[in-house]
Amino acid sequence: MTYLKRAWAETHLNRIKTNVDNFKRFLASETELLCVVKANCYGNGDDAVVPYLESELDIKWFAVSNIEEAKHLRDIGISHEILILGYTPPEYAKELVDYDIIQTITDESHAKELSECSPNGKKVRAHCAVDTGMTRIGVCERDLNKACDIIERISKLSGIRLEGIFTHFASADSDDEEDINYTQNQAEQITAVSYELKKRLVKLDQIHFLNSAGGIYHSSGRSTLARLGIIMYGLKPNSALEVPFKLEPVLDFKACVSMVKEVESGVCVSYGRTYTTTKPTKIATIPVGYADGYPRFLSNKGEVLIHGKRARIIGRVCMDQMMCDVTGIDVKVGDVATLIGTDGVETITADDIAEIGNTIGYEILCNISKRVPRIVYNKGKEVDILKY
Numbered sequence: 332m333t334y335l336k337r338a339w340a341e342t343h344l345n346r347i348k349t350n351v352d353n354f355k356r357f358l359a360s361e362t363e364l365l366c367v368v369k370a371n372c373y374g375n376g377d378d379a380v381v382p383y384l385e386s387e388l389d390i391k392w393f394a395v396s397n398i399e400e401a402k403h404l405r406d407i408g409i410s411h412e413i414l415i416l417g418y419t420p421p422e423y424a425k426e427l428v429d430y431d432i433i434q435t436i437t438d439e440s441h442a443k444e445l446s447e448c449s450p451n452g453k454k455v456r457a458h459c460a461v462d463t464g465m466t467r468i469g470v471c472e473r474d475l476n477k478a479c480d481i482i483e484r485i486s487k488l489s490g491i492r493l494e495g496i497f498t499h500f501a502s503a504d505s506d507d508e509e510d511i512n513y514t515q516n517q518a519e520q521i522t523a524v525s526y527e528l529k530k531r532l533v534k535l536d537q538i539h540f541l542n543s544a545g546g547i548y549h550s551s552g553r554s555t556l557a558r559l560g561i562i563m564y565g566l567k568p569n570s571a572l573e574v575p576f577k578l579e580p581v582l583d584f585k586a587c588v589s590m591v592k593e594v595e596s597g598v599c600v601s602y603g604r605t606y607t608t609t610k611p612t613k614i615a616t617i618p619v620g621y622a623d624g625y626p627r628f629l630s631n632k633g634e635v636l637i638h639g640k641r642a643r644i645i646g647r648v649c650m651d652q653m654m655c656d657v658t659g660i661d662v663k664v665g666d667v668a669t670l671i672g673t674d675g676v677e678t679i680t681a682d683d684i685a686e687i688g689n690t691i692g693y694e695i696l697c698n699i700s701k702r703v704p705r706i707v708y709n710k711g712k713e714v715d716i717l718k719y
Contacts, residue, residue: 338586338619340699341672342375342717344383344709346579350563351388353576354543359552365392365414365539367560369400374624374696375564375582376705376717381409383709394558398423401432414458418468424448424490427455433494435460437468442485449490458495458537459485463520464513465501479527486533495537496525497556504544504568514549522553544568547575566692570682580680582696583672584625584703588637589652590616591662600654601646606631608645615642615657617668622650624699625670628688629653635668639675642668671695 355364372380381404384390391411395401401413414433421444427434428450436442436459449455459482460469472478486493498521502510518540525538539556541549546557561568565580593613600606600614617635621627630647635655642655655668671681681692701719708714 336587337589338584338623339704339706340374341583341585341706341708342379343579343581343583344379344387344707344714345711346565346581347380347383347563348388349579350565350581351384351559354546354557354559354562356576357547357550358541358557359550361552362541362550362554362557363392364390365394365556365558366390366563367394367416367558368404369394369396369416370697371701373561373564373693374699376707377404378407378717379705379707379715382407385409385411392556398426398432402426402430405430405432419445421445421448424455425450428453432456433458435468435497436485436491436493438470439481439485442488442491446488446490454490454492456492456494457485458497459493461496461498461521461524463498463517463540465499465517467499469498475523475527478524479531479533482524482528483531483533493533493535495535495539495555496521496528497537497539500540500542500545500549503542503549504572506548506572514545518549518551518553525553542568561693564696566680566682566696570686570692580672582681582699584670584699585672586617586619586668586670588615588662588664588666588668589618591657591664592616599646601630601649603647606646611658612645612656613658613660613662614645615655615662615666615668616652617655618652619670620649620651620653622700623703624695625653626684626688626695626698629684632687633684634679635670636672636674636677636679637662637666637668639677641677 368381371377394414394416396417398419418437424445433456436457445455462469462471470481500514503514521540537555539554541554541557543560543562565578596608596610598608619625627648633644634641640660642657645656646654681695684695685692705717
């Protein structure tokens with residue numbers, strides 16, 4: 332196992348199945364899964380995860396951020412529906428058609444430009460975003476009839492085949508009463524748009540507004556698709572709000588101890604001398620740093636697991652290395668340190684790390700860099716190694 336020389340991440344496919352199965356229990360029977368696999372499957376490795384979702388879990392819908400991510404999925408053999416959630420420049424209309432990719436319409440001018448750039452006699456498949464309160468992308472006319480006027484005009488463009496509409500919840504992961512009302516209002520807005528368009532004989536195959544949090548806290552059969560993202564990878568949409576089933580974090584992050592030393596009291600550790608030993612201390616150097624995506628904000632705050640015990644990070648996290656206090660732990664060069672994952676009865680999750688840095692677990696996973704290989708497991712058996 333050559334990857335054990337330094338640092339690696341482990342992606343466990345069977346944990347994805349557990350999370351997917353649990354999430355589906357909260358959905359109406361008429362709601363289908365749309366798995367969000369952008370950003371390299373939130374750092375988990377799309378080359379392994381997406382084929383598993385399609386072939387083993389029979390997922391028919393995938394969502395990505397941009398055309399390059401979409402094309403990559405086609406290039407690795409994904410045959411089912413791919414929706415780009417973000418903007419694609421109109422000059423790529425031919426590629427959207429050639430790769431059979433569904434494009435999000437961000438507004439009417441975007442739709443017109445895509446239509447003008449589409450190949451003669453062919454149409455760009457599209458879902459139109461409707462801004463109901465996220466204030467990000469989408470038709471943002473608050474008047475129902477005016478919003479429907481815009482979408483109806485889009486549906487009649489010669490180079491566009493409008494197949495659906497969707498919106499994105501801004502605060503579905505909150506149990507605050509105002510946020511709950513805000514989310515319900517967003518759902519009512521997009522539903523009202525769909526009903527009005529149906530009256531106008533604008534045929535739509537899909538209307539979707541559920542995300543991970545929406546699926547478990549605001550499930551509705553009116554949403555034909557549920558966009559399953561962070562929960563699929565085993566993290567909470569909001570670390571402060573409990574998920575009503577046990578999540579299985581899909582990714583573990585590990586490294587080997589590269590050096591062990593014993594120093595006396597009064598020894599400075601790492602850049603800036605932000606830590607000085609106050610007693611004889613055993614220090615383990617671990618060859619992981621912020622260039623690997625391990626956050627610098629964990630300096631003097633974070634912990635790792637070695638032999639089932641917690642070891643505190645001391646001094647600043649460097650670009651490629653960091654130091655930990657392993658006093659009282661039997662550690663030698665080559666031993667495995669768990670940065671994210673479980674060792675014995677102890678666990679560190681990406682959500683735990685995010686809380687220290689006042690951020691979210693999504694960011695921790697997505698920031699694990701591509702110089703860290705992903706070792707892919709299914710039911711405990713190594714099935715692939717993804718190197719970038």
